Amino acid sequence: MKLTLSPTPKNLREALEIEGFRFPCGGKGVCGRCRVKAPLIPPTALDYRFFSEAEINEGMRLACDKTIGGAMEIECYMQKAPAPRKLYDPTVSAVLGGTASEISIIEDGDIIETLVLPTPKPDTIKLRSLAGKNAVELYEKYGVAKASTMLVAGTPEIMEAFFGRGADISDYSRSGDTVEASLFDMPSEEVYLPPIPNGYMGSLELLELDGIPEGSLLILGGKAVKIIYKGETVAPISALPMEKAGESEARAVYAAIKYFGEQYDFSDIYLVGKLPSPIEARLQKGGIIYKTQESAATARAAAALSDNKFKTRLDKLARKAYALDLSEEERWQELLALS
Numbered sequence: 001m002k003l004t005l006s007p008t009p010k011n012l013r014e015a016l017e018i019e020g021f022r023f024p025c026g027g028k029g030v031c032g033r034c035r036v037k038a039p040l041i042p043p044t045a046l047d048y049r050f051f052s053e054a055e056i057n058e059g060m061r062l063a064c065d066k067t068i069g070g071a072m073e074i075e076c077y078m079q080k081a082p083a084p085r086k087l088y089d090p091t092v093s094a095v096l097g098g099t100a101s102e103i104s105i106i107e108d109g110d111i112i113e114t115l116v117l118p119t120p121k122p123d124t125i126k127l128r129s130l131a132g133k134n135a136v137e138l139y140e141k142y143g144v145a146k147a148s149t150m151l152v153a154g155t156p157e158i159m160e161a162f163f164g165r166g167a168d169i170s171d172y173s174r175s176g177d178t179v180e181a182s183l184f185d186m187p188s189e190e191v192y193l194p195p196i197p198n199g200y201m202g203s204l205e206l207l208e209l210d211g212i213p214e215g216s217l218l219i220l221g222g223k224a225v226k227i228i229y230k231g232e233t234v235a236p237i238s239a240l241p242m243e244k245a246g247e248s249e250a251r252a253v254y255a256a257i258k259y260f261g262e263q264y265d266f267s268d269i270y271l272v273g274k275l276p277s278p279i280e281a282r283l284q285k286g287g288i289i290y291k292t293q294e295s296a297a298t299a300r301a302a303a304a305l306s307d308n309k310f311k312t313r314l315d316k317l318a319r320k321a322y323a324l325d326l327s328e329e330e331r332w333q334e335l336l337a338l339s
């Protein structure tokens with residue numbers, strides 16, 4: 001939507017809030033969703049966290065930390081705040097990502113509102129409180145006493161912490177589970193846990209994988225880059241830790257994509273999240289073309305909460321997955337040496 005904003009107020013966030021737009025993380029720089037195209041506004045460090053160099057050059061900016069010096073036309077890609085209303089039989093989802101988490105209230109498969117918050121360090125009490133407190137905040141806003149079902153999904157590390165001390169994710173793996181909410185102190189009647197295929201691939205990765213076409217490769221950016229092939233019979237995965245994301249990590253990711261190309265002949269590559277710049281640069285140099293895609297996890301969670309067929313589909317996808325340790329693959333080692 002094209003907007004011409006007046007010179008006052010100078011704060012772009014205030015100006016957009018006056019127009020009715022919603023800042024999902026409250027302007028804390030966590031969600032990367034307050035997207036606008038405004039080439040006249042100089043980019044900030046926050047923009048470099050969420051956009052590629054090419055997007056920044058095209059004028060993409062995040063609105064929450066910007067000021068405007070005068071009247072200007074901007075293209076706004078944000079959503080308007082929902083009108084306050086009472087919900088009657090909602091469900092909630094807590095999608096716990098490596099860096100940001102999304103807590104949403106859903107009715108009949110429609111996401112009514114999502115709160116985006118920074119994910120704390122994997123710790124049982126902190127994760128449960130993040131999901132529980134924010135769900136209650138949404139209940140209060142929409143006049144709900146309690147939701148019937150709450151979906152909780154996350155990376156394997158996060159789910160292990162969410163389950164609590166001594167939990168073994170393999171107890172909950174492969175097929176989705178619905179359990180009593182009191183088991184995790186959640187403010188709902190029951191908790192639906194989508195499948196957790198293995199120690200590299202949690203329910204969050206599974207929901208993202210469901211969002212790309214069959215025969216494609218998914219790259220998940222973040223603290224650990226994960227690469228997953230979605231094929232007819234298999235969905236192998238590799239996680240490459242990115243503690244510092246320098247030249248050697250960039251070569252490892254490049255060699256992994258080449259390896260997957262040789263093994264599975266994928267059609268397209270989809271990137272969800274942001275790759276560290278040395279990796280972005282290495283892929284660009286090697287002519288690897290990918291499409292960037294918004295995270296599909298919360299939308300898929302909403303679908304799973306409203307349609308049992310969808311849950312069966314997730315179970316089937318999870319059963320095709322196996323963990324692939326690239327460091328044990330000789331061919332990947334060879335490609336790494338060549339890259």
Ligand code: FES
Pocket residue numbers: 023024025026027028029030031032033034062063064065
């Ligand atoms: S509102 Fe979340 S990054 Fe701007």
